[in-house]
Amino acid sequence: MRRLFIAVAMAAVMLISASQATAASHSPTGEFAQFAECPLNRPTIEFCIFSESNGGFFQTGKKTVPLKNPVILQGGLEFVSGVPKFFGAENGDTLSKTPQPVPGGLLGIEAPLWWPQFLRDLFNETINNGFTGVTATVELAAPATSVIVDPLKFFTGQPDALVLPTKIKLSNPFLGNNCYIGSNSNPVVISFTTGKTSPPPPNQPIEGALGNVTTNEAGTLLTISGGKLVNNSFGAPGVNGCGGLFSFLVNPFVNSIVGLPSPAGTNSAILEGKLQDAVAAAVKATEP
Secondary structure: OOOHHHHHHHHHHHHHOOOOOOOOOOOOOHHHHHHOOOOOOOOOOOEEEEEEEEEEEEEEOOEEEEOOOOEEEEEEEEEEOOEEEEEEOOOOOOEOOOOEEOOOHHHOOOOOOOOOHHHHHHHHHHHHHOOOOOEEEEEEOOOHHHOEEOHHHHHHOOOOOEEEEEEEEEEEOOOEOOOEEOOOOOOEEEEEEOOEOOOOOOOOOOEOEOOEEEEOOOOOEEEEEEEEEEEOOOOEOOEEOOOHHHHHHHHHHHHHHHOOOEOOOOOEEEEEEEEEEEEHHHHHHOOO
16 A cells, blocks of 8 residues: 555545654755655655645644744655555655744733724733733654544544644743653643544534645646645643742642642644645655
């Protein structure tokens, strides 16, 4: 089943119309240029993956953080007994560490909704950029090989189309450099689907979307754009490491602001953007 991904993709089109490697990056060109970090030094890699999420949000407890800055997921796939196995980017940057501003900052203060929009924007921007401003960065909390990217489940709307074991870093001068929701030993595992979720109460099901599927003329590059990956069934633990030596005081303070720990059924995440998959041999063939 060496060409399972393309076979599934072509069928779907007809129906609807980590490894921290130290190897050098590659230099594909043309329509494959974005796959420079595909782990092509693994001779068994069959497909290159590049995903850019530029919309959506993640919500834990009482805080909702919109994705204002693009987040990149990149790597490659090979199939073992028909099961896709993900391998991370060759430079180790499998999931980009992209900070997102947390609305309301450290104190959770936001402008009232009844204020004029220009005044709300000015106030919120001042809070986010000042000393009380906080950014949240989603990071992998396990090796890249723990990530799941399953092409068949993307097209059929099943759970676990994309699974990310994560931890969320909260950054602020007061919080220090090691303030996290989740950890390597206790990750926040988010299983995304393009179908409908089945969350525990009190969350209600939400619907994802596959998006628009196109291929290049040779059938070696698949692009899914305008899709929506969703999950609202994961749980989130309390923070750890906030405030350095004073974490025993700061952790409870941050938990009270964010609303942590928050059990399954009280959190949600949505990723919107573009996923591209290419035949590895075609990518490699474009290198100078």
